[in-house]
Amino acid sequence: MTREDIMRAAWKQSAIDANCRPEDFCSGHHRVVVSEANGKARKYLELPAYCMLVSYGSNIVASVDSSIAGEVEEYLERFRIGHCFGTPNIYLLNDLFARDNRQICFMAEYFLPDRERLRALPCGYEIKILYPQDLHPFYQPQWDNALSRSRKELDVLAAGAFYGTKLVGLAGCSADCDSMWQIGVDVLPQYRRQGIASALTSRLALECLDRGKIPFYCAAWANLQSVRNAIRSGFGPAWVEVDARPAAFIKEINGEAL
Template identity: 60%
Template structure:
């Protein structure tokens, strides 16, 4: 596996998720497609999308409901690619979606491993690889980023950091689709800023690659602590996503 192959796998998965073709992401022209369900899509996605934008940097591919094709097409072709994912331009899209009872909800940056940078980082604490049957008692608040209680069956592998037998950090991965496993990581507050998160993330990423899967990492670009961890761990920014949800869904999250 090399960096080119890793990127190709990610683009192929995005094409599955968005109901488009991989080459659509390599074009310099934006594209709008109609979203549809697909059993091979990432498990945490709710399909079909009403409005979902993805960019690998060249352009934007939008997977949408038929009712907003013209709205979204106009939006992504009016503003520069990067600006379509941020304010103030984002208000234009949000205002148009509100007429359909929808709002911009999630905006996130995704990272892929850079095999020229990824290496097993040192850690002052003992690291241990954990299998699914060793994660049963770890679905608690401290590890809510590393593990997902709602999708326990997808948590396939983890690496824990231990201080004299006490679990102080955990990186876990979920088998979100056939080819790609997503990494999440948590470190107890008293143990942060010691490089534990990066050591866990890099160790888990290497284990995932050894199993023939592509590790990926996601966070909001405003979450600087998480962004720094991704970069320190040997990951690089690869693509961005924007997802609209119902106003009721957004209101529930904001309570």
């Protein structure tokens, strides 16, 4: 699977998620489309989306509710691409969304494997490949980035780092869509800064590719530890997303009373 194959597959999946065409992500022109639900979209997306902005770097695709399509298009034309995703410009969208009791919510950067750099990295611990039947003891808070306690059925593959019989690091794959599996990783605090996260991430990425699946990795923009792990592991930045959610959902995440 070449770099071009991987990128085309990502465009195809993003087109399913956003209700547009794959070529829209490399057209050089912004596109605003009306969001629709799709059974082949990434499982964790809330569709139809009120507003989801997606960019692979050359333009922005906005998948939105029809009621805000015109105003979002005006916003995209007003600012440069990078500025559309950041403060202070994005406050304008927050002000617009307030009329529907929505707010900007998740802001994330996504990474895809670089076939020229991806290789199995070493660490000083035994790495074992784990399957769904092996994962039941590990649905615990310390492994919440690697595994999903609310969507266990999507956890299809994992790589664990062991010190004897003790699990000290875990990377897991979630089958979030047909062609692409998302990797998340956790390392126990006392075992960090030893190369465990990058060893697990790189090994699991290769296992995905061997199975004909494209691994992808997501990090919040300000999570530099996670971003650095993606890069060390042989991944490169591919696309960014911003979405809007109901204000009540955001209050719940923040632990505020509704």
